[in-house]
Amino acid sequence: xxxxxxxxxxxxxxxxxxxxxxxxxxxxxxxxxxxxxxxxxxxxxxxxxxxxxxxxxxxxxxxxxxxxxxxxxxxxxxxxxxxxxxxxxxxxxxxxxxxxxxxxxxxxxxxxxxxxxxxxxxxxxxxxxxxxxxxxx
Numbered sequence: 001x002x003x004x005x006x007x008x009x010x011x012x013x014x015x016x017x018x019x020x021x022x023x024x025x026x027x028x029x030x031x032x033x034x035x036x037x038x039x040x041x042x043x044x045x046x047x048x049x050x051x052x053x054x055x056x057x058x059x060x061x062x063x064x065x066x067x068x069x070x071x072x073x074x075x076x077x078x079x080x081x082x083x084x085x086x087x088x089x090x091x092x093x094x095x096x097x098x099x100x101x102x103x104x105x106x107x108x109x110x111x112x113x114x115x116x117x118x119x120x121x122x123x124x125x126x127x128x129x130x131x132x133x134x135x136x137x
Contacts, residue, residue, distance in 0.1 A: 005036050020078045038078055 003018050007027040016025055018039050026033045 003039060007032055008034055020080060022074060037075065 002015055005014050005016055005025070006012065007014060007030060009032040010027060010030040012027055012029040014025060014027065016023065016036055020038050022038065023036050024033060025036045
């Protein structure tokens with residue numbers, strides 16, 4: 001989702017995509033590079049975590065251990081909404097099975113017609129023979 005952010009140096013308005021995680025952005029106006037946090041994320045200040053061991057007795061400046069500040073954890077990414085699956089679209093075309101069924105029905109109709117025609121023709125021939133066998137007046 002697009003959103004508008006401001007450059008912290010020159011306050012120019014920039015349009016960026018919010019990907020749900022921190023991104024590094026370069027200002028086209030002044031060239032300053034800065035981090036853009038996701039919308040709704042809270043920036044955590046760098047807090048030094050206390051160590052579990054008790055402090056050592058005071059030592060001289062040369063022997064003093066150098067403490068390294070703890071690096072803050074990056075914020076957890078925002079939960080991503082899972083989109084509903086796309087509905088399955090069934091193609092409504094004529095398949096081979098449809099063609100086969102139509103062919104079988106047509107074949108059956110033709111066979112029935114041929115058989116009926118042959119029976120009718122044989123009856124017509126019988127009647128014709130009977131008419132010719134009648135005595136003529």
